[in-house]
Amino acid sequence: MSLAEKAPPLAGGRAASDSIWALRWKRFRQHRGGVASLVVLALLAAFCLAAGPLETLRGVDAVQTDLFKRYEPPSAEHWLGTDDAGRDELARLMRGGQISLLVGLLATVIGGVFGVTLGLLAGYFGGRLDSALMRFTDGMIALPLLPLLIVLGAIDLTKLGFSPDTAHSPSMSFWRIIVIIALVDWTAIARLVRASTLSVKEREFVLASRAGGAGHLHIMAAHILPNIITPIIVAFTLTVGRVILFESVLSFLGFGVTPPTPSWGNMLNNAQELVTVAPALAIYPGLLIFITVIAVNFLGDAMQHAFDPRSEE
Amino acid sequence: MTAGPFIEVKDLKVHFPAPKNLFGSGGAIKAVDGVSFTLERGRTLGLVGESGCGKSTTGYSILRLIEPTSGQILIEGQDILQLPQSQLRPLRRRMQIIFQDAGASLDPRMPVGDLISEALEIHGLWPGADRRRRVRKLLDLVGLSTQHAERYPHELSGGQAQRVAICRALAVEPQLIVCDEPVSALDVSVQAQIVNLLQDLQKELNLAYIFISHDLSVVRHVSDEIAVMYLGRIVEKADRKRIFEGAAHPYSRSLLSAVSIPDPDVEQRRRRIILSGDLPSPANPPSGCRFRTRCPIVEEDCALHDPPTRLLEPTHGAACLHIQKSQELLKWT
Numbered sequence: 001m002s003l004a005e006k007a008p009p010l011a012g013g014r015a016a017s018d019s020i021w022a023l024r025w026k027r028f029r030q031h032r033g034g035v036a037s038l039v040v041l042a043l044l045a046a047f048c049l050a051a052g053p054l055e056t057l058r059g060v061d062a063v064q065t066d067l068f069k070r071y072e073p074p075s076a077e078h079w080l081g082t083d084d085a086g087r088d089e090l091a092r093l094m095r096g097g098q099i100s101l102l103v104g105l106l107a108t109v110i111g112g113v114f115g116v117t118l119g120l121l122a123g124y125f126g127g128r129l130d131s132a133l134m135r136f137t138d139g140m141i142a143l144p145l146l147p148l149l150i151v152l153g154a155i156d157l158t159k160l161g162f163s164p165d166t167a168h169s170p171s172m173s174f175w176r177i178i179v180i181i182a183l184v185d186w187t188a189i190a191r192l193v194r195a196s197t198l199s200v201k202e203r204e205f206v207l208a209s210r211a212g213g214a215g216h217l218h219i220m221a222a223h224i225l226p227n228i229i230t231p232i233i234v235a236f237t238l239t240v241g242r243v244i245l246f247e248s249v250l251s252f253l254g255f256g257v258t259p260p261t262p263s264w265g266n267m268l269n270n271a272q273e274l275v276t277v278a279p280a281l282a283i284y285p286g287l288l289i290f291i292t293v294i295a296v297n298f299l300g301d302a303m304q305h306a307f308d309p310r311s312e313e
Numbered sequence: 314m315t316a317g318p319f320i321e322v323k324d325l326k327v328h329f330p331a332p333k334n335l336f337g338s339g340g341a342i343k344a345v346d347g348v349s350f351t352l353e354r355g356r357t358l359g360l361v362g363e364s365g366c367g368k369s370t371t372g373y374s375i376l377r378l379i380e381p382t383s384g385q386i387l388i389e390g391q392d393i394l395q396l397p398q399s400q401l402r403p404l405r406r407r408m409q410i411i412f413q414d415a416g417a418s419l420d421p422r423m424p425v426g427d428l429i430s431e432a433l434e435i436h437g438l439w440p441g442a443d444r445r446r447r448v449r450k451l452l453d454l455v456g457l458s459t460q461h462a463e464r465y466p467h468e469l470s471g472g473q474a475q476r477v478a479i480c481r482a483l484a485v486e487p488q489l490i491v492c493d494e495p496v497s498a499l500d501v502s503v504q505a506q507i508v509n510l511l512q513d514l515q516k517e518l519n520l521a522y523i524f525i526s527h528d529l530s531v532v533r534h535v536s537d538e539i540a541v542m543y544l545g546r547i548v549e550k551a552d553r554k555r556i557f558e559g560a561a562h563p564y565s566r567s568l569l570s571a572v573s574i575p576d577p578d579v580e581q582r583r584r585r586i587i588l589s590g591d592l593p594s595p596a597n598p599p600s601g602c603r604f605r606t607r608c609p610i611v612e613e614d615c616a617l618h619d620p621p622t623r624l625l626e627p628t629h630g631a632a633c634l635h636i637q638k639s640q641e642l643l644k645w646t
Binding site for chain 2: 020203204205207208209210211212213214215218222223226227307309310
């Protein structure tokens with residue numbers, strides 16, 4: 001055809017054969033902060049996972065108390081000193097990180113997926129479904145958080161048919177805390193996703209897809225979700241930080257991760273009253289939470305960059 | 314072949330609920346209020362009128378992207394308004410649409426190749442490796458190179474984006490394409506390319522077009538028949554030639570008087586029929602003839618009778634009570 005136009009070379013040195021995920025990875029790597037955070041998070045994860053081997057190697061234990069060695073300064077035996085019960089601080093930080101990172105990640109993902117699904121359905125279908133789902137969300141927001149948590153935390157699992165052994169096992173308290181956080185922390189994402197869906201579903205390309213014969217599920221998965229991924233990523237990254245702190249509140253109230261099992265949250269909480277005696281006990285877990293939250297935020301930034309096809313330099 | 318025209322629209326009405334006021338329901342906005350026409354394959358019907366007259370709504374409801382309130386749309390004799398939503402998919406293969414803003418009609422997060430093959434996937438057409446070949450062939454058909462398949466919409470120019478939109482519409486081998494102001498957002502030079510492309514494709518693939526536009530010069534170029542819409546109704550319909558040489562309805566005549574003529578001397582000397590006032594609200598149209606509030610030759614009886622469509626010739630109808638007066642008094646050349 002005489003009108004044929006020749007395509008100029010693609011921007012950003014893109015090869016036509018690159019798959020979508022290769023492209024995204026390429027764009028991700030353009031974001032220096034994102035790459036750095038990925039490294040930091042990997043190091044943090046490695047640090048926490050090294051807890052077991054290092055404990056055996058050093059002959060210390062995260063839960064063993066020694067009241068003759070309280071508030072010790074760093075030494076060859078206890079690299080970061082000991083806490084108020086004479087436990088090795090470094091070992092506790094490593095063990096606690098396993099719990100905190102996992103809780104932060106899992107609770108965010110579970111609550112987030114629930115919130116995204118709900119918001120997407122409400123925004124896309126509108127009408128009565130929207131009213132019902134959003135009133136449910138409003139109701140959830142209106143519930144006072146603290147009493148709700150206390151009620152949720154006080155549920156006796158043995159009454160729900162679990163055997164006493166499983167109900168009181170540490171892994172059950174770990175899952176319980178994740179479920180509790182996921183149950184209360186999806187509302188912000190649901191409302192955000194609903195609002196974004198409302199604006200995207202009116203765009204002409206959705207109509208075009210319908211004219212092409214696409215069903216609701218296809219439109220939601222292929223057109224709406226990719227176009228609202230940016231606010232979702234932002235919300236997820238903000239939630240991770242909040243959830244890690246949230247876990248500490250729960251631990252403080254005595255639900256979920258209870259001492260002597262450490263988590264960054266309960267270590268920080270515990271150090272509150274000791275801040276004049278041993279400020280380092282507050283600084284270590286606080287710093288780790290801080291680093292995690294910052295790194296996750298940068299990671300979210302880089303992921304936004306990676307998912308947006310317009311972000312090519 | 315079945316008897317009857319390829320597509321026949323009978324008394325199509327699309328009413329939207331008006332926003333409620335303090336005293337309860339606000340009635341209905343009659344965006345389309347009794348539109349009828351027929352169209353054969355390989356031919357183009359131009360729908361013209363100013364913004365808000367219901368031409369796009371008519372186009373959308375033919376594809377059932379908007380649900381009409383009443384009326385019939387017969388495709389080869391079958392009334393598609395009777396089909397339940399779940400059985401629309403085969404229909405979607407036969408009718409496609411091209412939007413005014415091509416950029417907005419392409420998902421910014423999808424590469425062009427995926428956009429074009431999306432409908433193929435949904436309908437299960439050209440499976441496997443054939444699909445890529447089909448996309449390449451389509452790109453070639455609209456004058457794009459195969460490399461464009463890897464592009465994202467924001468990397469395309471306006472004309473290229475519209476070509477991609479045409480490509481997507483053609484992918485499922487439709488018989489009818491509703492072109493909703495397909496060139497209004499483009500530069501004039503690009504407009505010509507796209508219009509010519511649409512005409513070439515029509516000849517090649519025996520397509521029927523419903524070409525919606527407010528630009529009479531473009532409509533004149535592409536249409537076989539032209540329907541002039543005002544406030545949800547077709548006020549005049551005729552062959553292209555008849556409309557441009559002997560339009561009878563005062564509204565059509567005033568529209569024609571606004572088309573610029575490329576000869577400056579003629580343009581200087583010509584008369585224009587200037588309409589006063591705004592388009593009345595479709596929620597509360599004037600009684601009798603809808604055009605009477607702005608008509609330059611309005612008479613008393615215009616407020617009393619809703620003018621029926623009078624056939625001036627077998628293919629030329631106009632809905633006006635005073636056609637003779639209109640033809641005598643309103644001159645535009």
